[in-house]
Amino acid sequence: MSIFHEFDDVDKFTVGTQGRPGARTFFLQIRADGTRLAVKCEKQQAAAISQYLDKVLADLPPAEDRPIQGAMEMSDPVDPVFVLGPIGLGYDRSNDRVLLQLEEVGEVDEEGEMVDDEDRGHIRIYITRGQAAAFTKHAGQVIESGRPECQWCSAPMDPDGHACPRMN
Numbered sequence: 001m002s003i004f005h006e007f008d009d010v011d012k013f014t015v016g017t018q019g020r021p022g023a024r025t026f027f028l029q030i031r032a033d034g035t036r037l038a039v040k041c042e043k044q045q046a047a048a049i050s051q052y053l054d055k056v057l058a059d060l061p062p063a064e065d066r067p068i069q070g071a072m073e074m075s076d077p078v079d080p081v082f083v084l085g086p087i088g089l090g091y092d093r094s095n096d097r098v099l100l101q102l103e104e105v106g107e108v109d110e111e112g113e114m115v116d117d118e119d120r121g122h123i124r125i126y127i128t129r130g131q132a133a134a135f136t137k138h139a140g141q142v143i144e145s146g147r148p149e150c151q152w153c154s155a156p157m158d159p160d161g162h163a164c165p166r167m168n
Contacts, residue, residue, distance in 0.1 A: 003081050003104070003121035007032035010125050012067070013100075015046045015139045016074025021146045022158045028084065028102065029074050030125055036075065037123060039102055041084040043143060049100070050139035052089045053132045056098060060091075065130035072138040082121040097126035 012031035017024040026046050028039045057063070085105030092099055104121035127135070150157050152166040 002119040005037060006124040008126050010127050012071060013125060013127050013131055013135055014072045014074055015142050017142060018078060024146060027074065027078050027080060038078045038080045039082060039084050040080040045084055046139055047143055049087060050136045053136050056091050057129060057133055060129055063130035063133050065128055067131060067134045072134055097128060098132045100125050
C-alpha cells in the first residue's frame, strides 16, 4: 500500500542527519496537522532542493515570516516512511506558497528507465517563503557540517585519519 500525504499548511520542513561525519544519513522531516513524517534522502538531493528554493526566492519579495533557528532541528525519532526518489518543485502564485512533491524511489528497468509504479509513496507539501528561506539556510549548515577538507588535497578527511595523496 502506498503512502500519500498532502499538506497545505506545514508547521515544519527541515533537513537533518544521523550518524558521524563520513557515514551520515540525511533525512527530510515534515510536521503538519499533528503528523510527523521523515524521508531518507541523499546529501545531493537536500542540496538540490536548497539550490532550487534559493533560485525561486531570488525572484520573489523577501519573506516576512521565518521559523526560529531552533525550530529547524530534526525531532527524534526519525523513522523514514520511504527513500526519496524524484522531486517536484514549483511555486504557486495564487497562494504564495512553494510546492514540493517528494516521491518514493522506484524501480528501474533494463534500459535505465523508471518503471511506472502507482504504489510508490508521495508527499506533497506547500511551504511559505519564510519556511523555504529557513530551509535553505539550515540545509547549508547541515551539508557543510560534514567531514572537514584536507588542507593539502581538499579531499574530505575521516575522523579516523586521511591518506592524503600529496603527503606521500
